[in-house]
Amino acid sequence: MTTSIIERPAAPEAPAPPSRSGSRFQRWLASWRVSLKMARRDALRYKGRSVLVLIMVALPVGLIVAGLTFASTSTRSTAEKLPWLLGNGQAIILGISPDVVEQGVDGNNSWSTSDGTEHPPTAKRIPGLTDDGTLAQRTKALGAIVPGTLVPVQTGEFRWTDLTRRPYGTVMFIDPSVDLGPKLHLVSGRWPASNDEIVVTPAGLHNGLPGDGTLELNAGETRRQITIVGIADVFDTDMGMPYAMTTAAWDERNVYSTSWIVKRSTPMSWAEVRKLNGYGLAITSADVVAHPPPASEMPGQGYDAQRQMDTETKVMAAIFGAVLFLVTALLVGPAFAVSAGRQRRSLALAASNGAEVRQLRRSVLAGALILGVLAAVAGAALGAASVAAGAAVWRGIRPWSTLVGPFDIPMIAVIIVLICAVLAALTAAMIPALRLGRLDIVGVMKGQNVSPPHNRILPFVGLALFALGAAGLFLAVTANATAPGVAGVFGLVGGAICVIPLGLVWAGRLAGRFPVAVRMATRDAARQRHRSAPTVAALMAGAALLATFAIALESNSRFEAKHYQPQTVAGEGTLWSAESEYPTLIKQITTLAPTWRVVEERAVQGDYTGNTAPTSEPFVVVVPPGCSTAQALPQLDDGSAPPPEQPAADPCRTVTSIGYLPGATRYGVTVVPAAEIARRLQLPKADAAAVAGGAVLVGDEALIKGGTVTLAMGSATNDPKSGTQSDPKVTTTKQVPAIAISESAYQRAAVESRTGLVIPTEVAGDINLQTAPSSLHVYDTRGAITKADQKKVAEQLANSGVNVERGYERPDKWLMLGVLGITGFLLVTVTLISTALALAEQQADMGTLAAVGATKGTRRRFAAAQAATVALLGGLLGIAIGLVAGVAIAWPTTTTWWDDLGPHKVAPTIGIPVLPILIIVLGVPLIAATIAAASIRRAPHVTRRGN
Structure with missing residues (x-):
């Protein structure tokens, strides 16, 4: 038997490793291309998980971009304000100061040159300009130093009768025959020909003004019938829409702001603005806004303030960016952790077949890159779109609102947000990616983790x-x-x-x-x-x-x-108005609210109800024990420069009704009926009886000696034009019984915090002290004044509102x-x-x-x-x-x-x-x-x- 031996065929040779063709960059790029394809396929395969990742990245990005867009849209830049501020004019004079003015690019950002340690330089005198001059006289005086045509713009307020209500409204006074472009736009009807006619704005219509017919209104002490002749879009210098517009003020005493628009063919340069600042004029120029001066030409305080603001902005922006980055990274962390967990088996299989760790990491980071970019862009788009839609709806509903301006996306800030969001997503994915270097392939394949x-x-x-x-x-x-x-x-x-x-x-x-x-x-x-x-x-x-x-x-x-600091006792109210209106106000309040009581508070001052100011001003001062009357007299504001440094508090100058007392905290004087003093201060029976018998109240017990306090009374020369006093002369010195005011009375605002002397009205009459009404106090005998009663009374008063103290309201x-x-x-x-x-x-x-x-x-x-x-x-x-x-x-x-x-x-x-x-x-x-x-x-x- 023959045995044949057959040899086993040799195993084929192992294939040669793939050639590393191409440059290193090309291999890196190809690796990322494969990773991105795998990430895209994985994102489409697990749609639910991908949607959750998108939401977690897009949500904070969308909220932040929406907030940035809303802030930029609602905050008008100076350039965006110009069409409303000065229309088609070249500049606007916003105010007149007796001192030299320093300002930034915007005249609204202006200040006196004083730094608090020296008297500010006095502005150059404008020929023909006086404080008591009419509007036409002031306009003519300004026109002599400001080339061009000056168009006065005034704003004020009024009240109109609406059945049982007397609501407040704002009004602008301007000549509508002057073409001011977008500042004045007639919607229907015609412009008023005199101040017996008005046009109503959409803001006025929204707040109850009729669109036509006649209207009875009060402006200051003026009451008149006016005719509504049209509806118009009108914008005032405060960037708001008044309720109405007419040609001229009804009562100059009811005008609270006056400005002048400069119309001419040539722009107003920064050099001209600074020159006019020397006359005390604060100006906003369209040319300066379009071509702002370099920082070296800005006034010192303006430059320092801007630099401080820029520094604070950079700090907050840096902190905000760091917070955005970290928060976004942490929010998307669970998504990428779960993603890496789902990929563990496939990544382990890839590693067992020879994939390098860096390739595994790229596959994880690619998913973060795709989802992060898509989510960041989608979130930013949705955030900006939501603000755009909201602004459009709001502007359509309330065209007079200043809440939103032209739609504006702060692109630099949004790009920074997008970059931070993408980097945050990559950072969040980097954490599980780094763990892949310790990936237990056998354990993962066995399901152990x-x-x-x-x-x-x-x-x-x-x-x-x-x-x-x-x-x-x-x-x-x-x-x-x-x-x-x-x-x-x-x-x-x-x-x-x-x-x-x-x-x-x-x-x-x-x-x-x-x-x-x-x-x-x-x-x-x-x-x-x-x-x-x-x-x-x-x-x-x-x-x-x-x-x-x-x-x-x-x-x-x-x-x-x-x-x-409360302004009065909790639950009680205060009113301020012209002295001549007080009898009418008191009668109206007692009629509208029978349970309310009205108390008149008075101040030591002259009679200013006439056409001219008085030439003398009465005063009363407290003479502390151990001080002479001359030492107790206050330092008067006679227009001279104060000392370079404020002196320390003078123990002999404590309480006065005129001038100022350096360092004093409770120095004012008020005059109130004795019964009201006892009620407001909740005085014990003995103290209440003393006040009823002629005692005064003082804020510092050290001023009382032997149960009495020394009062010095007299008058000072008053300059009717400047309102300054000088040459005080004491005519009477009197000792009166005194009681110290408790600290709790100040804390409850039963006595104003700066008041150092409370004189009963009866005592003021006995000592022949000249006083005048300063305010009205109201309280309800049933308890605290309710908001409903406050609203009912305020809507029907002639020319005043009721301020009720309700404590700190957040x-x-x-x-x-x-x-x-x-x-x-x-x-x-x-x-x-x-x-x-x-x-x-x-x-x-x-x-x-x-x-x-x-x-x-x-x-x-x-x-x-x-x-x-x-x-x-x-x-x-x-x-x-x-x-x-x-x-x-x-x-x-x-x-x-x-x-x-x-x-x-x-x-x-x-x-x-x-x-x-x-x-x-x-x-x-x-x-x-x-x-x-x-x-x-x-x-x-x-x-x-x-x-």
Whole structure:
């Protein structure tokens, strides 16, 4: 038997490795091209996840771009104001000052040259210009130094009769025969030929003025019948639309602003503006606005103020950009973490077949690039479009409104936002991409995916970063430094992120005493930190935003409330009007509100009801014990220059009704009926009887000696033209019984804070002290004046309104609600999407729990506990960031208080709002838990693992 041996054929040679043709750049580009194609296919395959990623990126971008666009649209630049401000004129004279004026490009931004330590230089005299001259005389005098035709523009107010109401309205006085272009536009009818006729604007129609017929109105002390001859669009110098327009003022005493439009063929240069500033004129020139002067030609104070504003703007822009970048990166973090989790198996297969780590990372980053660019552009477009639509609707409904101007998108700011959003998306994707260098291929293929043990050094690094970030943020807002601000934001957020892994581990350990579902959920979140940490970070970002804004606004409101100075007793009112109108007002009030009582408060002053001012001015001063009458006389404002430095308070100059007392705080004099003094100050019976018997009240008990105070009375020479007094002469000195005013009376505003002497009206008559009405006080015998009664009386009074003291009313209430609404919406949306993404990756785990017998209730409790755990941890870390950032913002803004005596350094006011904190700590975890529990399916897949 023959045996044949057959040789095994040799194995074919291994193919040669592919040649690395092309340059390094071409290979890099080809790699990215492949990654982008794969990312596009993956985004289309998982449409639901892609939509959630788009929302998480587009939402903050859209809100920010909408806010920037609205701010730019609602804030008119000086160039955008010109058509309303001066029409087709070359310039407008906005005001006349007795001192030399310094101004910026816009004449509205003008000031005296005084810096507070020396008397400002007196402006050059304008020949023929006098304070008591008529409008025609003043226009002629200005025309002598300002070439061109001057068109006067005046604004005032009036009241008209509308059945039982007498509403207020604003009116502009201008000659409509002069062509002013867009400033005056006739809609229907004709222009008025005299001030017996008016045209009504859309704003007037909206507020109740009729469009035709006749109207009875009051302007100052003038009452007349006018005829409505048309409807027109008219714009005043305050960038608003008055209710009506006519040719000339009905009563000069009712005009509160006068300006002159300069019409000529040649523009007004910056050199001419500065020359006219020397005459005390503040001017806005169209040519200067179009061609602003260089900074070297700006006045010193204007340049310094602009530089300070630019510095503060740069600091806030840098901090804002850093916050935008970090918040967007954290918000989209869960999306890309889940995306990387879904790709783990395919990436592991690619790695097992020889794919390099950098190729794997590019595949993850490509998805972020595609979705990030698309979401950022879509969010910016939707944000800008929403503002454009809202502005168009608002402008159509209220064409007179100054809330919105020409639609304007701040392109530079929007581009910066888009770049930050894309970079944030790439940064968020970079975190899971970096982990691919430690990809456990075998573990992933077997379905095992547990986070490695947490780094024990990382939390200490985080605490150090957090502390350094807090210091940097405080330094930035106190020293206007940009770099520390940006570093502070990154330090705060980066430090908090470093603490997240330890927080999840601690949560797992602390859950040992909880029910089994809660215990399993928290421990699973601790083990799967690659999935739960990004969700915590996203919720932390939203919570930090809400906490920061809420703390900053609450601190500012408490600061304002702490230093709020009431004007009168709470629930009572005050009226001011011309002295001749007081009898009519008192009669009207008692008729309209029978339960109200009206009390006349008087001041020590001369009779100014005539056509000319008096030549003498009465006065009364308090002579402190140990001081002579001459030493107690005040320093009068006689027009001379004050000393270079304000002298210290003079102990002999304490209370006066004339002149000024350097350093004194309670120096004024008021005259009130004795019964009203007792009621308002809530005096004890003995003090009330003393006041009824002729006692006065003083603010400083040191002025009283032996139960009496010394009053010196006399008169000073009064210059009717300038209104200055000089040469005070004492005619009578009298000692009268006195009582000290309690501090509580000042705090309740029963006595005005600057009042140092309260004289009963009866005593003023006994000592022959000349007085005149200064205001009317009203109160309701039933209690505090209601808003309904206040409105009813104010609408029917002849020429005055009622100001009722209702305590501090928060001016930023709507801003606070808006911030809470926007950030709350953002926070809830982040919670919804983050929870949904986390649950999407937990489907295999839920299937495993169902396979081993877990009921639907157990699985729901498991999901709810895990969502609540990450939401609570994110909320607590967000509050920690918000506390530091909010306090850093509030600290410098609540340490300086301004009053009549200037700035005062005070202790900072820090307010912690309860409602937003509760929303973060309780509301968000409850929402997340509810959503997670409701998302559990009745019949999960139990026959397969993974995707």
